[in-house]
Amino acid sequence: MTISKKKKILHIKNDCSKNILMDLIIEEPLNVYIQGEQHSVIMRTPGDENELIAGLCFVEGLVDSLSDFKYLNFYDEKTNTVNVWLSKKRYEYVTSLLKSKNAVKQSNSNIISEQITDFNQSNSNIISEQVGAFYQSSNIISEQIIHDFKIKSKNENNWKIKLDDLIALVNQLEKYQNIRKITKASHAAAIYDIKLELIDIKEDVKRHNAFDKVIGSVFMSEKINKAYLTILSSRVSYDLVQKACRAGISFILSISRPTSLAVEFAKKYNITLACLSKDNGLFLF
Numbered sequence: 661m662t663i664s665k666k667k668k669i670l671h672i673k674n675d676c677s678k679n680i681l682m683d684l685i686i687e688e689p690l691n692v693y694i695q696g697e698q699h700s701v702i703m704r705t706p707g708d709e710n711e712l713i714a715g716l717c718f719v720e721g722l723v724d725s726l727s728d729f730k731y732l733n734f735y736d737e738k739t740n741t742v743n744v745w746l747s748k749k750r751y752e753y754v755t756s757l758l759k760s761k762n763a764v765k766q767s768n769s770n771i772i773s774e775q776i777t778d779f780n781q782s783n784s785n786i787i788s789e790q791v792g793a794f795y796q797s798s799n800i801i802s803e804q805i806i807h808d809f810k811i812k813s814k815n816e817n818n819w820k821i822k823l824d825d826l827i828a829l830v831n832q833l834e835k836y837q838n839i840r841k842i843t844k845a846s847h848a849a850a851i852y853d854i855k856l857e858l859i860d861i862k863e864d865v866k867r868h869n870a871f872d873k874v875i876g877s878v879f880m881s882e883k884i885n886k887a888y889l890t891i892l893s894s895r896v897s898y899d900l901v902q903k904a905c906r907a908g909i910s911f912i913l914s915i916s917r918p919t920s921l922a923v924e925f926a927k928k929y930n931i932t933l934a935c936l937s938k939d940n941g942l943f944l945f
Contacts, residue, residue, distance in 0.1 A: 728746055
C-alpha cells in the first residue's frame with residue numbers, strides 16, 4: 661500500500677529558490693459495489709478499504725451487525741474496487757433504502773468513474789466538482805436510520821473528566837498520525853471508550869473517510885457499543901454529528917470549530933460538542 665508520492669517542487673524563501681522532493685498524500689477513487697451494482701465512488705487515501713466501506717455501510721444503515729454482511733472484499737490496488745454482498749435477509753430489509761440512494765447517485769457514478777480513469781489535466785476541475793457532489797450525497801443519513809439503531813446504555817450519568825485530560829488527548833492525536841508525519845496532509849479520527857482508553861484511530865485525506873474508517877474498524881472488531889468519545893482533527897459538520905450519533909458516540913471533541921448546523925444537530929441528538937480554544941482551553945457548544 662502506497663500512501664504518498666514524491667513530487668519535485670520549487671521551494672522559495674526570501675530571495676532564494678531551490679528544487680526539492682516532497683511527499684504528497686495520495687488521493688484515488690474507490691469503486692463500491694453492493695449486490696453487484698455500483699453504489700458509489702469515493703475519493704480516498706489507500707488503506708483500510710474494508711473498514712472504510714464497513715463504516716459507510718453501518719452509518720448509512722445498510723447493516724446493523726457483522727452478520728448482515730455475506731462478505732466484504734477489497735480486491736487490489738489495480739482495480740480499486742470493493743464488493744459488498746449483504747445477507748439475503750438484510751438485503752430484502754434495506755432494498756428500498758438502496759434504491760433511494762441509487763436513484764440520487766447512479767446517474768453520475770459511471771460518468772465519474774470513467775472520467776477518473778481517463779484523468780488528465782484538462783478535466784481535473786470538472787471531475788473534482790462532480791466527485792465532491794457525488795461523495796457528499798452518499799453521506800446523507802436519514803433520521804429513521806439514526807433512531808432505529810438501539811444504543812446500549814453507557815452509564816454516563818456520573819461521567820466526569822478533567823479539562824487537562826481532554827486537552828492531553830487532543831495533543832496526543834498527532835503522535836498516532838503516521839500518514840501526517842510523512843505528508844502533513846491527513847485528517848484523523850480517534851474513538852475512545854468511557855474510560856478514555858483508545859479503541860482505534862484512522863487517517864485519510866478526507867475527514868469523512870477518516871471517521872468512516874475508524875467507525876468501520878470499531879464496528880468490525882465488535883466494539884461499537886464501547887464507543888463513547890471521538891476526537892477529530894478537522895472541523896465538525898452536521899453529517900459528522902449524524903455519523904457519531906449512529907455509532908452511539910456521546911462526546912465529540914475537535915481541533916477546529918463546528919458549523920452552526922452541527923451544533924444544532926448535536927443538541928438534537930444530545931451529543932456534547934467541544935473544540936479547542938487558543939488559550940489552551942475548550943469551547944463547549
